[in-house]
Amino acid sequence: MTGPSELPGAGSHRGLRVRRLGIDTHQEAVVYMRQDCPVCRAEGFLTHPRVRVRSRTASAIATINQVVSGLLRPLEVGLSESAWQRLGVAEGDEVFFSHPAPLDSLSLLRAKIYGSRFGDRALATIIGDIGAGRYSDIHLASFITACAARGLDDREMLELTRAMVASGDRLDWGAGPVVDKHCVGGLPGNRTTPIVVSIVAACGLTMPKTSSRAITSPAGTADTMETMAPVDLDLPDMRRVVEQEGGCVVWGGAVRLSPIDDTLIRVERALDIDSEGQLVASVLSKKAAAGSTHLVLDLPVGPTAKVRSDVDAARLEAALTLVGTSLGMRVRCIRTDGRQPVGRGIGPALEARDVLAVLQDRADAPADLRDRALALAGALLELGGAAAAGAGAAAAGAVLADGRAWRKFQAICEAQGGMRMPPVAAYRHPVTAAKGGRVTGIDNRAIAKAAKLAGAPSAKAAGLDLHVRLNQTVAAGEPLFTLHAESQGELDYALDYVSTHPLAVRVEEA
């Protein structure tokens, strides 16, 4: 590996002209090079060649894809979208190539693979390299797998979390408690956030909530909130809303909070790996970067939730509390029932409908969603000093009952750009019980999958409406849930899935 010299044949002072091919290769930067290009020849092509690309203003490490067709002209190099953005170039700009510096942090990763723990600064170095785009997907997958196979001890988790916080922006809300909540995923319909924010902000606490869009679920909090108000706020707008109303529910994509987390999650999802260390670092790095000081964590436990058993929950709680406390946050974990979806609607608009019913304190509001939101809001009120120990849930209930939470929610929506009503799907189809009996199981994952196939979250009105709860008795032919879609094709597609997966809701004869 050499230092600064350019690759042979490309000439010391001669580069290639960039062309934006408009190909989105996910986060990995890719350069497309003609087969006859000297850089291809020098790097060889049998392994996984990576090259350093330098523009007038920036540089990046990219993977080479060789072009064997006439797609590119001589002395032209194609750039993927991520390479284009990293290099900050314009069409036809000249870029230069050199050997990338050796990726020294790979030796730290290898040591972990072979059984050492990550030493001081090792994780900071690796996360720094990931942040600089030096890791290809192959390297990322190896890092994720090594962390899962070898595990991370408390100190490693703390270091990883710190490094991930340092990789992005960090919000500062001044003095006073900044409260936050997070649910350790896997439970469809568990959309407590807009309710919790409204209650605690109505009680005078500060809760600047940044939420994600769905990655593999039928709705993220940002998707649901977006059916009721704009969520695409930049940081100054977000500050204005929080200063005015004490809280907000916006999409976190406009601020770079622990951006490495998104990179790692993408690869974890592809592998379907959830490791405790990565989970702790993912949750807490986002919260620490968001400037939260008091944090309530909702851990649903159930056979088809992310946390499967009380033993797993206890271990995770201990790690979350230790790392969170070390980062200066006050953390409280609440273990909740994760055996079935929460509320009735699954999908952005259907969940928003449930949220509105609870906020309006309507008699037909789903009791489980209401109770969970009150428990979490109560815990936050206690943790943030706005209610005495043990009195939080009652205080939260009072704020909901007297309309203050509902008024606060409307005010937040107006401040975010104007309140609106969630859309309703034009295509619906009920799915009925084949036989009578008792509901003995609801598969969170199958329910989520059906909602996604019906179009959620990109079709906002799509999803499903669950009509039954665990242990309820149903008659043959009674509807178990109704699929909602914005097109007949998507409705058919979801129905096709449901007909081949009848155990999404299991009914057993007594």
Next chain:
Amino acid sequence: MTGPSELPGAGSHRGLRVRRLGIDTHQEAVVYMRQDCPVCRAEGFLTHPRVRVRSRTASAIATINQVVSGLLRPLEVGLSESAWQRLGVAEGDEVFFSHPAPLDSLSLLRAKIYGSRFGDRALATIIGDIGAGRYSDIHLASFITACAARGLDDREMLELTRAMVASGDRLDWGAGPVVDKHCVGGLPGNRTTPIVVSIVAACGLTMPKTSSRAITSPAGTADTMETMAPVDLDLPDMRRVVEQEGGCVVWGGAVRLSPIDDTLIRVERALDIDSEGQLVASVLSKKAAAGSTHLVLDLPVGPTAKVRSDVDAARLEAALTLVGTSLGMRVRCIRTDGRQPVGRGIGPALEARDVLAVLQDRADAPADLRDRALALAGALLELGGAAAAGAGAAAAGAVLADGRAWRKFQAICEAQGGMRMPPVAAYRHPVTAAKGGRVTGIDNRAIAKAAKLAGAPSAKAAGLDLHVRLNQTVAAGEPLFTLHAESQGELDYALDYVSTHPLAVRVEEA
């Protein structure tokens, strides 16, 4: 995940028209889809979407890259070279998309990551999925990392090897011993194969040698042999040569021997991971698939060789012997000196020159190359029953001394398509000792890197000629090695590297 239905919006009977973009994405199949394409919308794009593509004659799993430019017309889908080849399509053919079946073998991989051993058939299932192109680079990297982190026991290594053999073709040479040799890499210039084949074939044994081209080294045996004779033979031609001469030295690329090995090696190189289990499976699967019955393995041991210590060598020998024997092969391992390169030349033509000098039994032939070749040939003669125990090396020496090996080599070259002389480089530059003293270290990796930067192996005449050996005394200004290149640019490039890495050859004052 559903079964046979097509994705929504693409319509049940309507596909997309393929366009060959001519992009070589290594082995991973990629489809390029417009952002507005319904498949993109249905699959989402935040994780690592994989889709099943079906042509009239074949189907493949591919990764989706989204196209946000005008590169593709509506209802057109771009295919990478690997996708194009797997699908067997012609320009404009229609292809259809569906959700890929869930990759069940990922759960077997996850179990390994979390500490179980691979159960019965687990490795066969995983290797089957890799062979069918169902693993993306992310999955492959996770598999490689899991095997390295958790290790493979003897039974797992045997299963992996068997599965890799089953993934490709298997050659059958009829009755009688089929001898073979392999060097567990990492030592530049260790080009004994053409000499060994000539000796043992001259003694009447059958040695149908398939060799690889360089992946990350300055020369593979196939690259070196190609400077003296054609190596690009198909199986019928290879059989003809072996039937006629008893041996051959051809490139293995024309036959699919353990093709999964190449896939795994590509990812291992990117991670720079060498695990014992993968190494054993890699070496032995190729040999078993080639129909070898008697195998001699050369294990160079040295601080910059692949095997670093005698402890590592002993463990590797035990594993190779056990797995090889279980596959029905007779295996003998020979531990050799791996502290410095072998012979003088590094690079295809320069190594060929040394090989010819040994075969012609010339006085100036490198003694170390000659001695190593005789030791390996002698072991094969003993193992294959052509020499008594302990008498192999002497028998091999006699065949070399009386010209029979040289005549056999010429006959093999003629049978492979005609003998030729290796080319000589037009550009050369000596690198001299800065001070006098004793040569106390030669870095195999740095020497290999310099030879590659000079153009090897694609520039056949390029590489370097090493003039000194360990412990030799040199005077200041005396040449340590000479760089050979086919262009001034490549020569300069290698010189630039050498000037920043003076410790490739370490000289210390007495």
